[in-house]
Amino acid sequence: MLFKAIYLLPLLPAIGVLINGLLGKRFGEKTVAFVACTSVGLSLILAIGILHQMLIASPAERVITSSLYRWISDGSLQINVGFLIDPLAIAMIMVILFVGFIIHFYSIGYMEGEPGYRRFFVHLNLFIFFMLILVMGDNLILTFVGWEGVGLCSYLLIGHWYEKKSASDAGRKAFVVNRVGDFGFMLGIFLVIVTFNTVNFVELKTILAGNHGIPTVTLAIISLLLFTGAVGKSAQFPLHVWLPDAMEGPTPVSALIHAATMVNAGVYFMCRIFPFLQQSQFVLPIIALVGMITAVYAACCAVGQKDIKKVLAYSTISQIGYMFMAVGCGIYVAGMFHLVAHGIFKGLLFLGSGAVIHAVKGEQDIVNMGGLIKTIPVTAITFLIGLLALAGIFPMVGFFSKDAIIMGGYETYGIVYWLFGFGGAILTALYCGKLFGMAFLGESNFTGHVHKPNFFFKAPLVILAVCAVFLGILGIPMFTKNTYFAQFMGSSFNLGAGGHAAAGHGIPLSLEIAFTLILSVFAIAAIVLALFMYSKHRKTMVDFESRHKGLMMFLLKGFWIDKLYDTIWVRPLKWISFYSDSVCDHRIVDGAVNGTGKIAMEVGKTLSRMQTGYVRYYAVSIVFGVFVLVGITMMFLF
Amino acid sequence: MIEQAVFWMLGAVMIVGALGVILLPNTINSVMLLLLSMLALAGIYVLMGAHVVALFQIIIYIGAVLVLFIYVIMLLNLKEQGLKLPMQTFTYIISGFSLGLLVVVVWLFWQSLWGTTFTGGAGNLKASATVHQLAVDLFSQHILIFELTSVLLLVAAIGAIIISKK
């Protein structure tokens, strides 16, 4: 029975880490790559097996738990190292292992000849390990272990080329900003422990499904604190600043960590703790609002980007914003579906961009590309498929997933929500068109030999492109909340009798179809327009952009938010810290201490002046002392 | 009556001798006057019936201590030194203090003790401690101190040798 062996899922990559990390010094590049890929591959096979078994099981049996050992105990609180796999988890696991495996494979070619080859694969395997811990952990603390662990790997991998200051800065920034989120996460965990005295997801769900009598405010605070963690990890506004910088890492890392898996962990986690969200109603609008702001804001920024990877980075932020919009509406299934879809097509896009960068020898600025479709057609076509999926064009997977989110929210929050979704989608289509037009169409601005991609580049791109086209199947039947994906996932979001999310639709089908059509038409129009303008009339567009330098700069720098944080956080804190070192600690605290010493010294010096060295003087002092004593005696006697 | 006359005479000799000790410029004269003063003191001891102490006074102080002084003065071959009193006002103040102290102490004693009579243990009054009793007490009750002083003497002798060596 494969269900018994789920602990092997994370264990296999861990073994890969140990083999490569401890013994890998003598290995050649091929052996290292083989070990790394095999460990993930075996894990993937196991995961497919588990998925298969889960599919044939009845919905009620789709929850597998396995507790390994007691980890931390404190009084009646027990925290185990134990795993929980349900449809929610297996969906995420499949994304991680599938995309992860493909990216491992891709890295063999991409990282060839790099000095930190072994280090790269060790970190990559370690990342898969922690990611699986995050997803499979059956309690909050274990999830937090994975949560921090992936943060660490992200830090290490962004800073892979650590000799570049920008790279190591970016890694550190990612870690620290994530820690800000984790701060909230941690406090949320504490509040859960204090309130429930357990951190086990299954137990928490059971408690929340019943009559628990816990005030809604407590639940809301818990939800908000945990959401803070998710905001940090998933690069949502206002903690998104680390993700664009994280593009300093090697491209496979961007694809795996900063597009397909880790940054989505926030969404996954919100889905994991959905009972809290369900029961503290006013948190959901906050989540939706954050998602909406992020989706539109990041899409705007993406339009202004010049770096191919930064476009994709902002796009990722924006798409995760969509997922949070879904979570904020309580349609977790749609959020998870978009997560899966996004994992596929954004992975594809990043790998494609990697192939492009590789082809043009490290050039990342799309202004300096152009006409690449002629030289690297496979890359170009798969890239286009990815972009279409991203823009939500029928029949790509993105169409189904995004539509589900936008329509699902309309039902809950009305037209404003829909407008936000709509605006975001149009902007998405715009920058997709711009990106493709600038990089692949029109005249070539790149002077130099273009590298043809080899098998290690092409195979992953093609596989992912195929997935991006056909995975939409999961999203049918459309316009219902009973898609194939929802049928599979549904049981995960079943909170007792009342809370099931997959109820019928509240708005008429015709209205829904109309909205979808409007969205699709506008999106197609936008993408075509952008493609056309940026390929044929590229010069006009470039002139236009240079005339509006201020605006473009504003977009390019992400609304100057980085600068803002630098002014209101980083600088003051630095100032406080240097001030407290130079003044507070040295002058005041230590000054008091040394001052005491100095006073003693001064008193001693003064008194030592009485030490004249004349014996007579001392004798006189004795006499004087006797005199005083006698005087005192007299006072007491008479 | 004779006793009183003797007391006043000895007392006067003693005080004059002591003043001479501190005021005469020549050291050897000072020592000689101290000798005189101590002889007078021995006489006073006899007056008080402390014959043993008087004898010791003569043997130890005059026979040993003062001889030692004279010996050292001769050894160092000190030249005649004038009576150079230190001219610091401070010294005069302090001298005044000590004399004032003297007055105060005397006054205190007179104030506090005048009129009290020393009856001691009323049952076994003795005129004074006899030599026998002194010996018994010294070698029974105070034997430890006695022995310790002998050790002290030894240490002092060795110390003196070491200090003055070289």
Added chain:
Amino acid sequence: MGFYHFLSLGIILFAIGVVGFVIRNNTIVLLLSVELMLNSVNLIFVAFSRYLYGTEGQIYVFIIMTIAAAEVAVGLAIVVSIYRLFGTLDISKIKLLKG
């Protein structure tokens, strides 16, 4: 002629010793002054012994005499080495203890 006469005599002697110790520069005279003070104390001890009918006073006098002898021995040894070291016995010129 009573106890207080002896007592007063002892105190006067002590005061002369103190004054001598303070005003003189010659180290040997300082030692002599110390002897004076010790003697005055002895006198008072014996006086108490006499008027309290005890032997302790006299016993202490013996001990003080011994100590005085030891003190003089060591003191004079120091005087000798001071003279060797500084070539003078004038204590106003010797102030190694100055802080």
Added chain:
Amino acid sequence: MPILTLIVFLPLVGSIVVLFNRERMWVQTVSLVTALLSFITTLIPFWVFKSDVSSFQMQELIPWITSLGISYHLGIDGLSLFLLPLTSFLTVACILISWNHIKIKEQLYFVMFLWLEVGVLGVFVALDVFLFYIFWEVMLIPMFLIILIWGSDNRRYAAVKFLIYTMAGSVFMLIAIIVMAFLNQNMGSGFGFDLVDWIKLDIPFNLQAWLFVAFFVAFAIKVPLFPFHTWLPDAHVQAPTAGSAILAGILLKMGIYGMLRFCYPLFPEAVVYFTPTIIVLGLVGVIYGAFLAFAQTDLKKLVAYSSISHMGLIVVGIFALNATGIKGGIIQMVNHGLSTGALFILVGALYERTHTRDMDKLGGLATRVPVLATFFMIIVLSSIGLPGMNGFVGEVLLLLGAFKYKWWVGGLGATTLILGAVYMLWMYQRVMFEKERSCGDLIIHDFCLREKIVMVPIVLLIFFIGLFPSFFLDKMDTSANKLLSYINNSPAVVAMVDNDKVIK
């Protein structure tokens, strides 16, 4: 068999054997063997210890100075159980890293380390307070000499500051100890110094407050708690590598140990009364220490200030007055000992190679010394409490304890998550990453075998505690609850709590 006596005095015997021969090899080998044997003996209690017994175990009681009620009384509980092997373990590590690196008076150096071990082990097992005080002071002398003789340029200032600071605290404690002995007499048990007797005393609150402050100041200086911390950076910077490691690794723990061992059972009402103040001081220490660490350019100073920050958190945890915090405090003591000790060892290793501790001059070393960089990374991560490593377990329990006390205490304490990452990673970046700045032309060797032998066990322990903390937590459970029960069962405290409830 008197195991505890054996544990405490084995290093002393070893130090005497060291004195037989001046040869460098002899001195080093004998010291190492002694330290290893001592380490093995400190593991014995793990087998003998019964984790469900709340009283002191393995007690040894021999009357010593009966006229003053002083006895030779040793014993351990779940609190001291872990500190013993930590001490002997770090001593082994320190002897190994000093191998062939001490240029002057190496015989004295190793003897001092062994004596230091005697003192510290004695502090951790003594149950007679007089005996405790003796060990407490005995341990000062070797540390003082280690800084004074083998330190760097400004060592005199640092050593004297260390000594005076600690002595100043100890004096207050001594007075309080004597008062306690008299109290013991007044309350009918005779003039005595036995902690077990003292615990039974019921001291009026006013007196408790004074005695508590006297004890607490001594311990707070050792910890060091916020306003008393300034000796620490100086001492650390000037001490030789092994001295810093042992100072941070063990000596600081004695402060926490003292608070739990004496303040808790003897003055429960005073503890409750002073808790808010102490917690605020601890929190200030956490945040202030982190800020100061951030401002440093000297590696050792940075680690020293990070110690202040971490120790502040431990104080917050143990004064949160719940078992979670106490257990977190105990386990974090071990963790901090391991990771900060290791940090100092690594900084020392870097200094040896580059002859500078100035972070503005280091940089880009990850390529030159990959193994060292890897170990450094692991230790840094352990220090900032990455899950799966030891620091996390301690931090979670401490913060949870603080959170249970008052939510905002937990909240402010948890800023250490962010601040720790900020200064530690920045430090790592400036040392290991980026371009090389000024050591480009130096020949820098990677870790040699001896250094690996030192670091590997530390790293293994870091992961062991991180992955299987129950092994430790179960053993300290009963003792932590026992400590807490002194507070909760104190009649006056119960009354105070009741009053609180009435007011609410």
